[in-house]
Amino acid sequence: MKVKLIEPTRYLGSGKLLRGEWLLTPSLTLPHLAALAPSDIEIAIENDFFGEPKYDEPVDLVGITSYTNRALRAYEIADEFRRRGVPVVMGGIHASLAPDEAAEHADTVVVGEAEETWPQFLDDFRRGCAKKRYVAERYAPLANLPPPRFSLLDPSRYMSLRPRGIFRLAPTPLVPIQAGRGCPHNCEYCTVAVFNGRQHRTRPVAEVVAEVRAARARSCFFVDDNIFASPAYARELFEALIPLKIKWAGQATLAAAKDRALIELAARSGCVFLCIGIESLSSKQLRLMRKTHNVVEDYSAHLRAYRRAGIALAATLIFGFDTEDTQAFDESCDFLVRNRVPFTQWFPLAPYPGTALLARLRAEGKVKDERWWLRRDLARRFGPLVFPGGEAAEETFRERFLRAWKRVYSWRNIARRILLPPGKQWPIEILFNLALRRGLGCETSLFDS
Numbered sequence: 001m002k003v004k005l006i007e008p009t010r011y012l013g014s015g016k017l018l019r020g021e022w023l024l025t026p027s028l029t030l031p032h033l034a035a036l037a038p039s040d041i042e043i044a045i046e047n048d049f050f051g052e053p054k055y056d057e058p059v060d061l062v063g064i065t066s067y068t069n070r071a072l073r074a075y076e077i078a079d080e081f082r083r084r085g086v087p088v089v090m091g092g093i094h095a096s097l098a099p100d101e102a103a104e105h106a107d108t109v110v111v112g113e114a115e116e117t118w119p120q121f122l123d124d125f126r127r128g129c130a131k132k133r134y135v136a137e138r139y140a141p142l143a144n145l146p147p148p149r150f151s152l153l154d155p156s157r158y159m160s161l162r163p164r165g166i167f168r169l170a171p172t173p174l175v176p177i178q179a180g181r182g183c184p185h186n187c188e189y190c191t192v193a194v195f196n197g198r199q200h201r202t203r204p205v206a207e208v209v210a211e212v213r214a215a216r217a218r219s220c221f222f223v224d225d226n227i228f229a230s231p232a233y234a235r236e237l238f239e240a241l242i243p244l245k246i247k248w249a250g251q252a253t254l255a256a257a258k259d260r261a262l263i264e265l266a267a268r269s270g271c272v273f274l275c276i277g278i279e280s281l282s283s284k285q286l287r288l289m290r291k292t293h294n295v296v297e298d299y300s301a302h303l304r305a306y307r308r309a310g311i312a313l314a315a316t317l318i319f320g321f322d323t324e325d326t327q328a329f330d331e332s333c334d335f336l337v338r339n340r341v342p343f344t345q346w347f348p349l350a351p352y353p354g355t356a357l358l359a360r361l362r363a364e365g366k367v368k369d370e371r372w373w374l375r376r377d378l379a380r381r382f383g384p385l386v387f388p389g390g391e392a393a394e395e396t397f398r399e400r401f402l403r404a405w406k407r408v409y410s411w412r413n414i415a416r417r418i419l420l421p422p423g424k425q426w427p428i429e430i431l432f433n434l435a436l437r438r439g440l441g442c443e444t445s446l447f448d449s
Contacts, residue, residue: 001126002042004059005030008066008073009048015376017073019049026158028176028223029065029092031148036118045152048077055080061125064106065092068191068352068373075105075374082107087130089121093195094373097354099133101371112136113181113196115145139196142181142203147214150175175217177248179208179237180224185253188290189318189349189357192225200229209240219270222250227274231262238262238269249273254315255293257302267309272425274306278315281328281335285321289357303339310424312342314432319401320349320385322366329404336408340417342429343436346405348383348397361385409437 007027009018027047034043046053062081066074071094078088082105091110095102102109108130110117117134124130158174180202183192212220227250228234241248247270254276257263263271280286283296306313317332325331336344351358351367361367365386369375372384382401387393407413414437418429 001040001061002044002059003037003061003063003122004044004046004053004057005033005063005065006053006077007045007047007049008064008070008077010070010073011376013382017048019051021050022157023047023049024158025174025176025221026150026153028148028178031150031152032145033063033065033114033118034149034152035146036115037122038119041122043149043152047157048073050157053077053081055084059086062086062088064088064090066090066094067092068094068097070094071098071101071373072376075102078105087125089125089130091118093191094353096195097191097352098371103132108132108134110134113140115140139182139199139201142201143207145203145207147211148176150215175212175215175220176223177208177212177215177217177220178223179203179205179227180229180233182229183225184229185293186290186356188288188360189352189355191352191355194354196225200226202230202233205233205236205240208237209244212241212244212246217246219247219249222248224250226252226256227266228252228256228259228262231259234262235265238265238271241269244270246270247272249275251275253293254278254299254302255295257305258298260305260309263306263309263311267311271311272428273312273314275314275316276306279318280321281317281332282321282323282325284323288321288323289318299335300339303341307340307423312423312425312429314343314345315341316345316347318347318349320383320397322388326400329400330407333404333407333413337413337416340423342418342423342425343432344408346401348385348401350384409433 007030012018030045034045037043044059062078064074064078074090074094078090081088087107088105089108089110090102090106091114095106095109096111099109099111108121109132110121111133113136117136121130121134180200181196182198182200183190183196184198184200186193186198249272252274277291277294278299279289279291279294281296281299286292286294286296303313315336319328349357351361358367362370368384368386382394382398387397414430414433418426418433423429
């Protein structure tokens with residue numbers, strides 16, 4: 001039996017598909033699914049980012065996984081394969097949170113974490129008795145996971161598998177590794193706790209280290225939503241990483257910097273880069289989005305602690321709340337420059353399926369469409385929200401958003417954030433700032449893969 005696994009790309013605001021020749025790092029999902037499949041099944045992996053899927057290639061089954069911002073493209077690919085008589089199974093976070101919608105485009109939908117349901121589906125499919133839906137009855141135990149099959153990927157397409165150019169000189173967040181799942185927080189806008197649960201589950205440290213060794217990674221990216229979620233586990237992991245002499249990146253909360261010794265240990269273990277969610281400079285908005293572990297008054301001190309440890313940060317912010325001050329964009333820009341935050345990524349508020357945010361905004365009549373992610377005309381605009389004041393207010397929002405974003409990545413502010421004086425990671429910081437500057441408008445940056 002031959003199975004093709006496909007990762008869809010997404011549409012840009014221009015209505016064109018996001019395409020390119022290479023990505024910084026591969027997704028972990030499809031190599032992991034390939035590893036979970038029986039060894040006698042032939043698996044091929046395709047990434048729609050690199051070009052149109054090979055629809056004419058003979059396969060017995062196509063599997064597609066996607067995030068919400070790629071759902072429209074995922075459905076287009078699924079519909080085309082089904083039109084040609086090829087069965088399609090869909091899974092992943094979007095299909096799990098909108099399974100009835102996904103079922104309109106697939107023969108089978110796998111809901112939830114797939115460690116147990118995916119092998120069961122494959123067995124049923126081979127016997128000709130596959131069900132329409134498979135639902136994970138529990139959160140999967142994370143011990144004894146097979147190593148991802150990165151060998152199925154074309155190494156020339158990923159910087160992590162074949163470093164080239166300047167990336168040979170500077171370690172970068174590359175081979176994806178997962179140490180844990182789940183998030184104890186309950187942010188209103190986030191799908192992580194909905195999909196992976198609010199209990200943080202971890203893999204045995206020895207197995208994580210073995211996976212890093214097996215991948216022969218000189219640098220890796222921990223895909224955990226918060227690598228510091230369990231401090232005792234994090235300490236054990238970081239101690240075990242020190243002998244490997246790798247460089248690594250990950251995701252964390254800003255508040256983790258309260259434990260200075262822990263982030264210093266992370267730096268000694270090779271941490272050079274973290275994505276952290278600031279989200280807002282307004283305490284009122286943080287309470288509204290239920291992100292109460294962020295304390296605005298502590299932001300500057302925590303940012304300094306990370307910088308002193310030699311860890312570069314990419315800070316995310318969300319804009320579009322009703323309570324937002326009209327000066328929020330410029331204030332955010334000034335804050336980021338003043339605190340010398342190396343990178344930032346800004347997002348318009350978007351209510352994703354399954355979130356408390358979507359339920360609240362739906363009840364308040366503030367969502368343009370119940371399934372906004374399927375409408376290209378909304379994708380071309382700046383967000384799915386109904387703006388108080390109508391289209392004029394939305395256009396003003398867009399103009400202010402982009403104007404302030406460009407200020408952050410102006411030559412002057414790049415220099416002020418990174419070079420006055422330079423920090424320990426300044427070559428990497430300059431490299432990514434140039435890439436983000438080239439992708440002004442947040443649509444084609446290296447973080448938008």
